Amino acid sequence: MHIKIFIGLFCGVLLFSSCKKWLDVKPESQVSKNELFQTASGYEEALNGVYSRCSQGNIYGKELSFGTLDVLAQNYYIPGRDPLAYLQTSLYSYTNKDFITRKDSIWNGLYNAIANCNLILANIEDGKKIMTSMDYTIIKAEALGMRAYLHFDALRIFAPSFASNPDAAAIPYVTDFSNKVTPLSTVSAVLTKIIKDLSDSKTLLATVDPIVSGGYIVGYPTLPSDGSTEQADASLFMQNRRHRLNYYAVCGELARVFLYSNDYTNALKNALEVINSRKFPWTSQADFIDINPQRIDRIFYKELVFAWYIPPQTKPLLLLFGSDLNSLYMLQNDGAGIYETGGAGGDDLRYKQWFKTVTDASGTRLDLLKYTRDPDSNRHPLVAPALRLSELYYIAAECTYDIDPARAMGYVDSVRLHRGIGTPMTAGSKDDFLDQLVKEARKEFYGEGQIFYMYKRLNRNILGLSGTIIPASNKTFVLPLPNDEIEFGNR
């Protein structure tokens, strides 16, 4: 008798224990995606993760801010010893090993960040129940906006410019989190998708982004107080809106994208929305030239519409710009040329504050100080500019020139004025105007990675160092897709 009971029990145990849940072991030092999206803070962490990912050295933490892109724009003198392995990059030899490694890593980094956005978007509707509607709206808007932002940079790097060939096969516009390959879209198709995502993002943010409210005052986070409320919000997640893709950043990015598509009307509209908001005050001269190393603001912190928060890059930056002859630097003559110190730029504060003249056995060179801060305490955190106010003035200028050249030059002059150049700009033709605009932008964007895009968008020759000229060509402007992308994506 008891045998039967026993066998029954035994089988019961077998059945009972085929419990699937028990086998679902979750990593403890990591969190599975299903678990992360159980809580509202999980969504916040996932969104923060997108920005943390973007601040890594292989994308905006270095290469797309002051590394590869500025090397391609011929902003640095690179000696034959080639201490940082950028020499071949500066020569546009796109088959070079070091270049390929960095370029592939840029591609993979951008798309990994995009995948992170897509994973948030794939789960965001489930989160509606557990999040406040403000959280939901901001996270969804930023994820959409970041997806577009990242695709736009991938497009600007790896595809021909809209001006040169709008119908060229460009990059995949990835909107799903999956291991399936997304086919390539044309340049104009990608731009349409970018504009769609950014517009959606803008609509969402317009009502909820705290930066839009009058109470949000842009300023230095640390004392002495200048009235900043950027860190006033009780929730850390809602602080420092300018370190994330805020409403104005989306407007600015839209202005960029429309300009890239030669849609001056919409570009101007969006640029002016930022400029006219008067949210981002010009940096006072006093702050720029402060002799107290803890108070000097070399990055024009308050003018940044959007910037990456990059304190982990302190050490790499020191290696890049603070290692004497092993740094990325300029010869003095080249620097003087770029900033036109012999002419209108004689009093350009940027030249004086951003560069340190060092004379040694090798000659006289200029070390970049733009990212140099007092090691212990500063008025602002270490950031890499992603979009600054002056760029919107330049966009506005470019969009206005055809209608009203004087107003256009007025936009440029307002930037020049705040940098210590009192002489007004004069341009005889659109071409002359653009030449000068590029020159101005190069001064302003030095070490920020934006000037390369401008050369490419306008199909302008790149002005090299020591008087060299690199003719405009898609051979230099279009970086090749990674081999893995071609091979495994059947490109």
Next chain:
Amino acid sequence: MIEIIHGGALPEKRLALTKTIMVMRLTALFLLTAFMQVSAAALAQKVTLSEQNAPLKKIFKEIKRQTGYVFFYNSGLLERSHPVTITAKDEDMRQVLEKCFRGQPLSYNIVNKTIVVSLRKDSSVILQPPIADTVPGRITVNGRVTDDVGKPIAGANIVVEGDKEQRGTTSGSNGEFTLHGKPGAVLAISYVGYVGQQLKIRTAGPYMVRLIPGTKDPLANMVVTGYQMINKDNFTGNAVTVSGEELKKVNPQNVLQSIQVFDPSFNIATNNLAGSNPNALPQINVRGSTAIPTGNGAVLSRNDLTGNANLPTFIMDGYEVDLQKVYDLDVNRIQSITLLKDAAATAVYGSRAANGVLVITTKTPKDGKLQLYYNYELNTTGPDLTDYHVLDANQKLQYEQLAGVYKPVGGLTRDDQEETYYGKLKNVVSGVNTYWLSQPLRTTFGQKHSLYLEGGGSSMRYGLSLLYQTQPGVMKGSSRNRYSVGMDLSYNPGKKIIFRNTLSATEVDGSESPYGNFYNYVSMNPYYPKTDSLGHVVQKVDTWLYDTHREGDAQFKTESALNPLYNATLHSFNRNKYLELIDAFSAEWNIARGLRLRSVVSYTKRKYSTDVFTSPFANEFFYYPPSQYSLRGSYAYMASDENTFDGTLTLNYNRQLGDHFFNVALASNVHTYNIDARGVMAVGFTNDRFTNIGFANSFPQGSAPSSDLEKERLFGSLLSINYSWKNKYMVDLSGRADGSSKFGTDKKVAPFWAAGIGWNMNKEDFLAGSRVISLFRLKASTGMIGSVSFPPYKAETVYNYYSNTWYSTGVGAAVTTYGNDNLQWQRTHTYDAGIDLKLFHDRLSLSPRYYYKLTHGLLADIQLPGSTGFSSYTDNLGDMSNKGFELNLSWTMLHNSNWTVTVFTNLVRNTNKIVRISNALKSYNDRADHVQTSDSLKGTPLLRYKEGQSLNTIYAVRSLGIDPENGKEIFLRPDGSRTYTWDVHYIVPVADYTPKVTGSFGAVLSWKRFQMNTIFTTRLGGKDYNQTLVDRVENADPRYNVDSRALTERWKNPGDRAKFKNIADLGTSQVSSRFIQDDNTLDLTSVYFSYDFAPSVYSRLAMKHLRIAFTSNDVYHWSSLKIERGIDYPFARSFTLSLQTSF
């Protein structure tokens, strides 16, 4: 007839049926049942009886029920017995038996847990067959039964097979017997402890029957699968069983090495870097590799290839343990090991089975009498430097000059260089010729005391084991010491239930040599003195200026030659230790006859810690500038905590129903494992007197504490059926369903199965009684088993926190790997066929086997285009096959009362082939091409994966050798044209490491009380890439000491037919087929010599047994490949003297 009394009732119908059962089968059954009872009952020795005129048979049953002792007798005997009246209360069983047998014509004998009943020796009565011998056609047969050395065996059973009416007989006191049978009938002769025999009646005889002793170990005839114990004769799977005693004879220090001798398909990879470092765990695979390294995507050379993905599963007493446990296990505790190789044997382990399963059974406390076993070993090891041929002082200087070291370089003129040269020559002439190799080495003495105490009462038994073992390594200061204590308790409150608990605590302390890497001594120049004139060890012995051939400032570099001995004068240390606690509890319930429920629950806790302190004065900090003096010295601390739980519930059913024999197991098992590891590193020590981590100045810049948390869970249910009919035809069927936390979320449960068939042809009429063939068995099996040896969480899309770099708006988490929800276990289909053959009374045994393993769904990284956001994900893509041939042969050449001579050989050949690979491995090959040209790996062949090739293929550029005219190497392009330029695209598969055959052979010789075993292992027909020729001859840096061939065999003048390039060419030689050589080796692995003292000697010492033995391991290594062996740590020879006794 013969009958075995079981605890349960034996219906009369069954008795009638069993009459036809042949003796042979009964013997097998007996052994099986006897074994089942070893742990089943057989504990109580006290008997309570109250019977009036009861038949002896009933008394036997009762005793059996109470004690678990089995009775073995010919039922005809009992007919002559008279009924017994007895009253006993808690009396000793022997006394009770004595009472029962008083006045009976019978006597008894206790062998193991069996009571053998026979005719009283003084009784001259020969059992009369109940049927008169007048039956037509019958003749009277005479014979004599003796043991293998000619001593008569009394009480042996002789039965006529297949004759329903013939009842058989037993042999008398002088071993003689008489019975009646038809000519052509087969007699089966058996006796407990001996292997049964059959003979065909032809004439009246007399027949001389020699019985060969079966091994005393009850497990020897059993295959222990961990869930079942199956009689070897009835098992279709492929398993190798070796007793602990045999293992110990081969290598008393290292169990794993011994197993390799008994079955070379249990392959321990030679670790040429770690040599004989006692702290290095071996890498093992069984019947070839079934996995490809996945994960980090780093390019691998052979030295990086860990065998861990192919590690077999280790099961000890029913629960899973890890390699570490087996490596540190005391061989004296091992009863036997069983290596399960094919699917039929391993399918019960399902997802853990693909790489084979090693089942270890430890000794359990025996009889209730107090027994003490003691084993002492004195082990001495000495370094084996026979493969090192370095230059002496004079030759070295000569080589330097030929290599152009003293040419003007940088700012140094010819005069400066000559001055340096003559300074060194002065050293040489004045007699400095340091043999640096011997400096960090020593001859060691290690000891082992191993003690086991067992005893207890009728319902309670205990065993206590103690181990103290020191194992110093041949490099000074390196050692591994083991201390352990174990407690074994068993308790049977009722007659049907037994509880057993084993608790053991082990501490292992390892220490690495402060002398550092052995390579540093090999490369030290012999013309440097060890110490200065005052006997002080000086840190910096020389300075060199050399040309790096780089551009700019970095072209000339000054480097100091540092004395590696200096490190040993400091207080640096590198220690690792662990404390392990294992508690295993089992409960067993004998529900009914043949039906048994067993549960085993074990819990293992192990705490590791590693402390590595490097003195601030150590050579590695020599180049620190003064500004970084506060960062000199480092301390790394790592600790981990491992917890393993293993639970198994098994229902066994063993039953013979007529000619049908069933052995069924239904089981379920749970296994969980978790590890929590953390580590921290600190730098900045002022001196090396304060070596505590608390004295450190700071953490290294940018470092953070590290941690690792891992969890694994496994659940499985299985059914295994072993069936045999008349012991002739066997079938094994098993199936298991496994759930593992490592599988993808969509595939949590995996099925595995196996089926095997076998035929004992020797049991067929046409072979029965054959004088030549004693065993002829055909077996074949197939099955599908799995492995999940990949890191957990591969199946999940997981977020990693940027925990130490917050974003300004809070901590971020990002996805960096794409989890594959569909991830599955690897499935290995196996096919196995073999023959077991024993000839001439088992004198010659031969078992050839063939196997084929095809692993499907090999876990591999699938390359993705970056635009998906990921570079790769893991999927089941790729197939790999392993096929092989195994041969075991043993021949007892001589066997008599004084002499036994047995020779044996075990040979294995395994071929591995990559059948299909994923695109990621193809892109891996591209990366390998890329890395192949980097400075550090130019001369090392890297692993590549190509379909149709094996995992062991060597990839290099084909070479025609050195051009005698100019000393340059001539390469062959893949199209066959010649060139002087090496190019990575010329790399092709050129050879295979896989040997044609690996194996062991040897002889076991015993003469009277002496025994000697000699075992060789060999590897033939493989190829190897001689790294020494590359690193130490061609790419040798002339500023360091080199292999002597760098001086003697390199090209010097036009016309030289040299094997190696121009001596003055300091460029780097790259991978080429020129360095591939035949790899044929022969090792004298083990020489064993023992003497068992005569009873007169040991009984005087109050001992029960005394043996002295001498084992020598790794005595001699011969190889066609002249290669430096033991790069970071030299190989060692070891000699062990052991003393074994019991009280």
